[in-house]
Amino acid sequence: MARRKLIAGNWKMNGNLAALAELQGIVDAAAANPKVDVAICPPFTLIAPAVAAQPALAIGAQDCHEKASGAHTGNISAAMLSEAGAKLVIVGHSERRADQFESDALVQAKAVAAIGAGLIAIVCVGETEAQRDAGEAIAIVTGQVRGSIPADATAEQLVVAYEPVWAIGTGRTPTVQDVADMHAAIRATLNETLGAAGPAVRILYGGSVKPDNARELLAVNDVDGALVGGASLTAAQFVPIIEGGAAVS
Numbered sequence: 001m002a003r004r005k006l007i008a009g010n011w012k013m014n015g016n017l018a019a020l021a022e023l024q025g026i027v028d029a030a031a032a033n034p035k036v037d038v039a040i041c042p043p044f045t046l047i048a049p050a051v052a053a054q055p056a057l058a059i060g061a062q063d064c065h066e067k068a069s070g071a072h073t074g075n076i077s078a079a080m081l082s083e084a085g086a087k088l089v090i091v092g093h094s095e096r097r098a099d100q101f102e103s104d105a106l107v108q109a110k111a112v113a114a115i116g117a118g119l120i121a122i123v124c125v126g127e128t129e130a131q132r133d134a135g136e137a138i139a140i141v142t143g144q145v146r147g148s149i150p151a152d153a154t155a156e157q158l159v160v161a162y163e164p165v166w167a168i169g170t171g172r173t174p175t176v177q178d179v180a181d182m183h184a185a186i187r188a189t190l191n192e193t194l195g196a197a198g199p200a201v202r203i204l205y206g207g208s209v210k211p212d213n214a215r216e217l218l219a220v221n222d223v224d225g226a227l228v229g230g231a232s233l234t235a236a237q238f239v240p241i242i243e244g245g246a247a248v249s
């Protein structure tokens with residue numbers, strides 16, 4: 001099954017209006033590498049300005065609320081993100097699972113809301129270092145996938161991102177074999193959960209993806225793209241990752 005690679009940047013709580021200047025180089029690289037899809041997920045306040053500055057670039061958000069509207073002070077609905085011009089939204093990032101105590105059931109509700117508003121949901125999963133050391137990584141992650149993805153999602157609506165918690169922002173990455181084993185286990189879970197849609201759903205790897213390791217990681221079977229934090233903040237770092245994805249596509 002041929003799947004287009006998606007190289008997505010997660011700016012987290014970084015960036016400002018001036019930083020949107022970085023998007024030009026990213027847009028140019030996306031145009032020069034049409035085999036891959038490219039997206040940037042800046043903070044909420046930068047979504048509309050990013051869309052205005054670069055209408056050709058897919059802009060996403062980093063979270064949404066599970067409800068469509070109501071008395072939820074400080075939250076943002078998926079429809080609001082869509083109106084701001086977002087095309088996708090990350091849900092269930094490990095920082096939110098840890099800092100905001102988000103459960104699989106909540107992440108699933110957010111993904112359902114995102115898809116209902118016409119957004120692509122990037123559902124994040126990943127084990128902690130203690131869980132990996134205990135030999136539980138595959139069981140934990142496949143359990144998160146089962147609990148966090150909408151049961152009737154299609155490959156156009158859903159992307160899964162495998163991000164080992166201990167690899168995020170640390171400069172450490174799993175071995176290529178560990179990535180291959182985990183992505184194969186996630187694929188099997190998607191096939192079992194989603195039926196015919198399973199083989200077409202993209203599975204991204206995330207956690208310390210950098211220019212110097214991107215190509216090797218993106219060449220792994222069932223790695224259909226990357227979710228990139230720190231290295232997505234500048235075109236200088238992100239463009240080689242886009243090129244690495246294109247080189248192995």
Ligand code: PGA
Nearest residue numbers: 168169207208228229230
């Ligand atoms: P990192 O973050 O690339 O800075 O490790 C990845 C992520 O959290 O999505």
